Amino acid sequence: MDDFDRAAEFEELRRQLALGFRKPAGPPATGHCVFCGEAVAQGVRWCNRDCREDWEREARARKEATCRS
Ligand SMILES: [Zn+2]
Numbered sequence: 001m002d003d004f005d006r007a008a009e010f011e012e013l014r015r016q017l018a019l020g021f022r023k024p025a026g027p028p029a030t031g032h033c034v035f036c037g038e039a040v041a042q043g044v045r046w047c048n049r050d051c052r053e054d055w056e057r058e059a060r061a062r063k064e065a066t067c068r069s
Pocket residue numbers: 033034035036037038046047048051
């Protein structure tokens with residue numbers, strides 16, 4: 001593994017951590033995407049941005065439903 005590979009790997013890890021930890025609210029990381037159940041790295045809650053955005057949209061809808069009732 002050369003420095004470029006290491007840098008790319010670190011960047012990927014950093015990106016995944018940012019994806020998982022940027023929003024403290026929500027479910028804990030379980031090793032699986034909280035939206036679709038896909039296996040993800042430890043500490044990561046969504047397998048990709050689409051899942052996170054869909055999950056957030058649903059969470060927002062659930063919250064609004066709760067507020068209205
Ligand atoms: Zn997913």
